[in-house]
Amino acid sequence: MIRKLWPGILLNLAAAVFGWAMWSQLPERVATHWGLHGQVNGWSSRTVSVVLLPAIALVMAGVLSIAPRLDPKRRNFPLHAGAYWVVTNAILGFLALVHVATIGYNLGWPMNLATVVGIGVGVLFVLLGNLLSRVRPNWIFGIRTPWTLSSDRAWRETHRVGGYGFVLVGLLVLLTALVHPSVVYQTLGIGVFAVAVFSVGWSYFAWKRDPDALGRDA
Numbered sequence: 214m215i216r217k218l219w220p221g222i223l224l225n226l227a228a229a230v231f232g233w234a235m236w237s238q239l240p241e242r243v244a245t246h247w248g249l250h251g252q253v254n255g256w257s258s259r260t261v262s263v264v265l266l267p268a269i270a271l272v273m274a275g276v277l278s279i280a281p282r283l284d285p286k287r288r289n290f291p292l293h294a295g296a297y298w299v300v301t302n303a304i305l306g307f308l309a310l311v312h313v314a315t316i317g318y319n320l321g322w323p324m325n326l327a328t329v330v331g332i333g334v335g336v337l338f339v340l341l342g343n344l345l346s347r348v349r350p351n352w353i354f355g356i357r358t359p360w361t362l363s364s365d366r367a368w369r370e371t372h373r374v375g376g377y378g379f380v381l382v383g384l385l386v387l388l389t390a391l392v393h394p395s396v397v398y399q400t401l402g403i404g405v406f407a408v409a410v411f412s413v414g415w416s417y418f419a420w421k422r423d424p425d426a427l428g429r430d431a
Contacts, residue, residue, distance in 0.1 A: 220302045221306055222271065225271060228312040229312075236260070238320060239263075239319050239320065240319060243257050243259055245261075245262050251395055266308060273304075281351075289349040300354075310329070330397070331387065335390060336387070337383070341376075342379030342380035342381075346373050348372055356371050358416045358417070360420030361420075364423045364426035366422070366426070367420040367423060368416075371415050374412070382404035386400055
C-alpha cells in the first residue's frame with residue numbers, strides 16, 4: 214500500500230533535498246519551535262533541522278501504509294480507502310510545507326510562519342471535515358469513541374456532525390491566519406477542543422438512542 218502514499222513521500226523527499234541544499238546558508242542555531250504568540254523558543258543544529266521533520270514524515274508514511282492491515286475492522290477499509298489516502302497524503306504534504314517554511318524562515322524569507330502553518334492546517338481540516346462522512350467503522354481512522362465503535366448509528370451521526378465541526382474550525386483557522394496570525398494557535402487549540410468535546414458527547418447520546426448498539430443495556 215506504500216505506493217498510495219507516493220505523492221506525500223515525494224513531497225517530503227523534495228523538502229529534504231531543499232533543506233540539504235540550503236544547509237550551508239543556515240545559521241549555526243536554527244529556529245525550529247515557536248510559542249503560542251509566535252516567539253522562537255526552540256533551536257536545533259543545522260543538520261537536525263534539515264533531517265528531523267522529513268525523517269518523521271517518512272516513518273509516518275510507513276506506519277500509515279500498514280495501519281489498515283492491522284485494523285480489526287479492515288473489511289470496511291475498501292469502503293473509505295479513497296478518503297484515507299487523500300487525508301494521509303495531505304498530512305504528509307503539510308509536514309513538507311512546514312519543513313520548507315521553517316528552512317525559509319531561517320533563511321530570512323519575508324513571511325509569517327504562523328500564517329503559513331495556519332493556512333496549511335485550515336485547508337487540512339476543511340478537507341478532513343468534507344471526507345469524514347465517507348469513513349466507515351474502523352479502529353484507525355475517524356472519530357473513535359467507545360460509542361462510535363459499538364454502534365453504527367453513533368458512528369454515522371458523529372462523523373456527519375464532526376465533519377461540519379472540522380470544516381468550521383478549518384475555516385476559522387484560515388481566516389485567523391490571514392487576518393490575525395498572532396492568535397492562530399489559540400484559535401486552533403480552542404476549536405479542536407470544542408469539536409472533540411462535542412463529538413464525544415454526540416457519540417454517547419447517539420449510542421443511547423440506538424437500540425441495536427453493542428452493550429446498550431450493559
